Amino acid sequence: MPSIDLLSGAIVNGILLGGIYALAALGLSLVFGIMDIVNVAHGHLLMIGGYVAVIMALTLGLSPLLGMLVAMVVLVVVGLLLYEVMQFVVGEGMEQPILVLFGIALAIQNSWQYVLDNFLFGSHAQTTDLSIITGNIVVAGVSFSSSRAVTFVVAVVLVVLTWVFMQYTKTGRSIRATAQNPAAARYMGIDTDHIYRVTMALGAALAGAAGALLSMLFPFDPYVGWSYLLKAFAVVVLGGVGSILGTLAGGGVIGISENVGALVIGESFRDVVSLSIFLLVLIVRPHGLFGSSEGGE
Amino acid sequence: MDRLTDRLPAPSRNVALGLGVACVVALLLVPTLTSNYVEKLVLKGVVFAILAISWNMLAGYAGQISLGHAAFFGLGAYISAWVTTPSAAGFPEWLAMPALVAIVVGGLGAAILALLTGPAMFRLRGHYFAIGTLALAAIIQLLLNNMQSLSGGATGYYVQNNFGSAAVFYLAVLALVAVFAVTYYMMKGRLGLGMQAIRDDQDAASTLGVSPLRYKMWAFVVSSFFAGVAGGLYAQHAMYVNASTTLGVSWTIDTLVIVILGGMGTMIGPLLGAGIFMAIDNLLTDLVGVLATSLEGILIALFVIFAPQGLYGFLKDRFLDERRPGAEHPTGDSAAVERGSD
Numbered sequence A: 001m002p003s004i005d006l007l008s009g010a011i012v013n014g015i016l017l018g019g020i021y022a023l024a025a026l027g028l029s030l031v032f033g034i035m036d037i038v039n040v041a042h043g044h045l046l047m048i049g050g051y052v053a054v055i056m057a058l059t060l061g062l063s064p065l066l067g068m069l070v071a072m073v074v075l076v077v078v079g080l081l082l083y084e085v086m087q088f089v090v091g092e093g094m095e096q097p098i099l100v101l102f103g104i105a106l107a108i109q110n111s112w113q114y115v116l117d118n119f120l121f122g123s124h125a126q127t128t129d130l131s132i133i134t135g136n137i138v139v140a141g142v143s144f145s146s147s148r149a150v151t152f153v154v155a156v157v158l159v160v161l162t163w164v165f166m167q168y169t170k171t172g173r174s175i176r177a178t179a180q181n182p183a184a185a186r187y188m189g190i191d192t193d194h195i196y197r198v199t200m201a202l203g204a205a206l207a208g209a210a211g212a213l214l215s216m217l218f219p220f221d222p223y224v225g226w227s228y229l230l231k232a233f234a235v236v237v238l239g240g241v242g243s244i245l246g247t248l249a250g251g252g253v254i255g256i257s258e259n260v261g262a263l264v265i266g267e268s269f270r271d272v273v274s275l276s277i278f279l280l281v282l283i284v285r286p287h288g289l290f291g292s293s294e295g296g297e
Numbered sequence B: 001m002d003r004l005t006d007r008l009p010a011p012s013r014n015v016a017l018g019l020g021v022a023c024v025v026a027l028l029l030v031p032t033l034t035s036n037y038v039e040k041l042v043l044k045g046v047v048f049a050i051l052a053i054s055w056n057m058l059a060g061y062a063g064q065i066s067l068g069h070a071a072f073f074g075l076g077a078y079i080s081a082w083v084t085t086p087s088a089a090g091f092p093e094w095l096a097m098p099a100l101v102a103i104v105v106g107g108l109g110a111a112i113l114a115l116l117t118g119p120a121m122f123r124l125r126g127h128y129f130a131i132g133t134l135a136l137a138a139i140i141q142l143l144l145n146n147m148q149s150l151s152g153g154a155t156g157y158y159v160q161n162n163f164g165s166a167a168v169f170y171l172a173v174l175a176l177v178a179v180f181a182v183t184y185y186m187m188k189g190r191l192g193l194g195m196q197a198i199r200d201d202q203d204a205a206s207t208l209g210v211s212p213l214r215y216k217m218w219a220f221v222v223s224s225f226f227a228g229v230a231g232g233l234y235a236q237h238a239m240y241v242n243a244s245t246t247l248g249v250s251w252t253i254d255t256l257v258i259v260i261l262g263g264m265g266t267m268i269g270p271l272l273g274a275g276i277f278m279a280i281d282n283l284l285t286d287l288v289g290v291l292a293t294s295l296e297g298i299l300i301a302l303f304v305i306f307a308p309q310g311l312y313g314f315l316k317d318r319f320l321d322e323r324r325p326g327a328e329h330p331t332g333d334s335a336a337v338e339r340g341s342d
Helices: A003-036 A042-060 A064-086 A095-119 A146-169 A170-180 A182-187 A192-214 A224-239 A246-264 A267-284 B010-033 B036-061 B067-082 B099-121 B127-146 B165-188 B190-200 B204-208 B212-238 B247-262 B268-306 B310-319 B335-340
Strands: A136-140 A142-145
Touching: A003 A042, A003 A146, A003 A170, A003 A192, A003 A224, A003 A246, A042 A095, A042 A192, A064 A095, A064 A192, A095 A224, A095 B067, A095 B127, A095 B247, A142 A146, A146 A170, A146 A192, A146 A246, A170 A182, A170 A192, A170 B190, A182 A192, A182 B099, A192 A267, A192 B310, A224 A246, A224 A267, A224 B127, A246 A267, A246 B010, A267 B127, A267 B335, B010 B036, B010 B165, B036 B067, B036 B165, B036 B190, B036 B212, B036 B247, B036 B268, B067 B099, B067 B127, B067 B212, B067 B247, B099 B127, B099 B165, B165 B190, B190 B212, B247 B268, B268 B310, B268 B335, B310 B335
Parallel strands: none
Antiparallel strands: A136 A142
């Protein structure tokens, strides 16, 4: 059994990581909740965001926090393009969107590896570095890295901003109305196609932000998409589909369990722990720990 | 085999049977007539065809989109490797089995995994099932990857059998014919009709007394058995398995491409898809090298959007349906419709 210090350190770091996982899952949750599409390319959008930050940092020396803004802009464009493809299959049942997005994810991953190998710095793993402040912060005997603290704060702020946007703006209300009942929303004069387009762009932008933040903590290669997709989906399931603040709780659970699991069982079993917890929760409580009765299909 | 083609008019029935026999004969000639390289390639095609038929049973007929097929394929491959070469994984030597038995044991191992995980996985429906199977496959791959002594880690696991690659090849062709025949009769029979009823409307089927779990489990276990056999055949032919490649998600992806290309929920689709996929895959690799996967990904998307019935559906619409307009079910095999009108 590891010492209490190590354990509390793992828990604090888990919470900090959980904040970013929440942000990583938020876009997936929104697109799922509103368009009823599981964006299996979500992890790959996140990967693109991470690489935008990496490229900005390496070529322009841009801080990854500014790189994050660039990543969000790039991903809005990617999201809009993705919508142009997805509009063919929205509402066509569940397997068609999944298969189309699966194909797109493959194409993104493979062609990005090609670009990296042939025109950029190769496909070995890359990270960015938050060089404003370095070193560890110690609070009440628990130490954690400052980059984790900064990324956590930024991620949580973005999640809360998204919640405010959905709750209090006209577009946000239209999005929620469309999610509840697309037909009724159309009768009320809401352009649901436009709403879907906005949702896709917003989801992609959030994925881009999460990717840029994650690039400060973990190395990125063209294949990280799948594992982040599974983690993000785990968070969505734990928090409940479409629930914005639920993703914060779900992210915390995954972050903590992953870190504590890595500490107790071994670092190489990190992903096994979080995936197993996810699968377990999925099976025992398909509607999520904090979810409403929505979902299940 | 008379019912195999009984939907076609007599002349095309004979043509179809003749074509099938000709293909099998051509396949059997491959080891004697061609190079080692071609044999490897064709074997991969045969393994893909088995995988495609098995995934098609689960996804195309029973409507359960699994993204974890590679796990069952890889587990079959590993189990067959363990029982032919037990000492390398630290198992006692008396466990050693001939390759033929090992392949079946590989299939059984995969089927048992399906039997154990199925009741839990089928608590999930639709999207959740797809992602759940993806997670299950990732867990199995991570576990094997971490258990160096069992899987050989990054260096992989070398298989020894004194069976010869040609014998494994004949076995693979035999397995393909058997898998096709078993699947065909299953899909024509009660099990297949139950699966298709669940695919088309699970709640309606359930209301009419078709137990969803029962039929999904049949599809899952049989399909996993076939996938495990395919894995065993592949391992015994290549004589090498590796956790990151043999259990890799790329097997799932390629299987998906094949079935979607050929036509989901049809008998001929997976075979057609496997043949065309092998041709396209090699052609694409020649043309664009490592970018082949990108084009395959785009092909999946394009086919799902513009030709959701695959090549077989497209060809059938063009050449067969004109004779019997309205006789075919638009989205899948006609078995359910025809049986229903009996």
